[in-house]
Amino acid sequence: MKKALVIGGGSGIGLEIARTLNKNNYEVTCVGRRTKENFEFNYISCDASNVDEVTSLFEKEVYDVLIYSAGIISCCEESDNYDDNELNKLIDINLKGCIRTNQLFIDSCNKNNIRGKIINISSISNKGSKDFPIYAASKAGMLAYTKSIASRYENIQSNVISPGVIKTDMSYQESPNFDDYVQDIVDNTPVKRLGNPQDIANTVEFLLSDKAEFITGQEIVVDGGYTLPKE
Numbered sequence: 001m002k003k004a005l006v007i008g009g010g011s012g013i014g015l016e017i018a019r020t021l022n023k024n025n026y027e028v029t030c031v032g033r034r035t036k037e038n039f040e041f042n043y044i045s046c047d048a049s050n051v052d053e054v055t056s057l058f059e060k061e062v063y064d065v066l067i068y069s070a071g072i073i074s075c076c077e078e079s080d081n082y083d084d085n086e087l088n089k090l091i092d093i094n095l096k097g098c099i100r101t102n103q104l105f106i107d108s109c110n111k112n113n114i115r116g117k118i119i120n121i122s123s124i125s126n127k128g129s130k131d132f133p134i135y136a137a138s139k140a141g142m143l144a145y146t147k148s149i150a151s152r153y154e155n156i157q158s159n160v161i162s163p164g165v166i167k168t169d170m171s172y173q174e175s176p177n178f179d180d181y182v183q184d185i186v187d188n189t190p191v192k193r194l195g196n197p198q199d200i201a202n203t204v205e206f207l208l209s210d211k212a213e214f215i216t217g218q219e220i221v222v223d224g225g226y227t228l229p230k231e
Contacts (some may be wrong), residue, residue, distance in 0.1 A: 003027045005063045008049055009041070010034055010072030010166035014199035016121060017204050022067050024205060026065065030200040032059065034122030038104055038211055048097035048163050049089060050055075065208060066105040068098045069121040073135050080113055082150045087134050094138035106149065106156055118202055120146050122219070124227050126162060131163075142217055157216045164223020182227040190225035 005020045008014035010032025018028045018041055019080045036043050040058075046053045046068045055157065074090045098120055107117035123137045129136035143160050150158045165185050186192055203222050205213055 001025060001027050002064040003006075003029070003061065003063075004065040004067065005031065005105070006067045006069060007046075008068065008121075009033045010036060010039075011048075011196045012044065012069075013163065013166060013200050014069035016201040017069060020198075020201035020205050021065070021067075021208075024208075027096075029061070029063075033069075049092035050054070050099065050144070051100065054097065054100050055104060057101070057109050060112070061108075062108055062156050063105065064114060064116060066116065066118045067103065067121070067204065068101055068118070070094075070097055071123075072140075073122070079113065090134055091138055094135070095141045095145075098142050100120050102145070102149060106153055109155060110153075115155045115157070117208055118146070118149070118156060119207055121159070121200065122146075122160045122162045124162050124164050124221060142160060146218075147217045148181050157213070159207050159216060160219045161200060162219055162221045162223070163200050164195050164221070164226040166197060166200065168197060185226070188226060188230070189223070190228065193224065195222065197220070197222060 004026040006014050006018045006028060009018045009030030014030065018030050022028050022041065029044060030039065031044050031046045033047055035045045044057065046057060048054060071094050072090055074086050102118055105116060105118065120142050122142045124134060125136040126139035126143050146158050146160045149156060182194065185194060199222055203220055207220070209214065
């Protein structure tokens with residue numbers, strides 16, 4: 001049985017990915033910042049921005065698949081009241097945490113002669129965001145890094161999924177009045193609905209399958225057509 005590590009697997013998109021991997025006979029380990037009891041999978045409480053905690057994830061276990069779905073957003077971006085500690089935390093988790101866990105996973109694959117698979121969860125904001133420029137920059141860095149390692153390591157298949165508007169708890173962190181914008185979002189989405197975590201999990205399932213073995217270094221946008229030209 002292959003083993004999968006899901007960083008940010010305690011809730012939302014990451015949790016749905018973990019459930020889908022479990023249905024596909026992966027032994028799943030979820031990682032999240034919060035302490036959880038009686039969780040449905042093996043769960044490790046870990047801060048993705050903490051070097052020692054992240055390093056420890058790979059000291060006793062060898063994984064075949066890494067999913068990096070951890071991410072936070074800073075509401076102070078909207079007001080230009082930048083707080084260095086908050087923004088550093090955003091970069092540490094969204095970008096540096098991604099790079100660090102990816103590199104540790106790659107090192108483990110190289111050491112154990114494994115052909116590993118990485119899927120990093122970015123965002124359609126990686127092309128730029130008026131309201132959340134630092135968040136957008138962190139997700140753009142993730143995209144560039146993923147493409148780079150796909151080229152650099154022949155034994156690693158790495159891709160990025162960029163979700164559109166997905167209704168999760170984080171949706172309300174980004175916009176406390178999220179429900180007020182739902183209809184406008186749906187009206188501007190060709191498939192006429194919001195995305196849900198299962199949409200992303202389905203894409204992960206495909207990218208990990210044999211049918212996607214020739215796909216690497218790519219960004220898969222899963223947004224129901226939201227970012228398509230409107231004219």
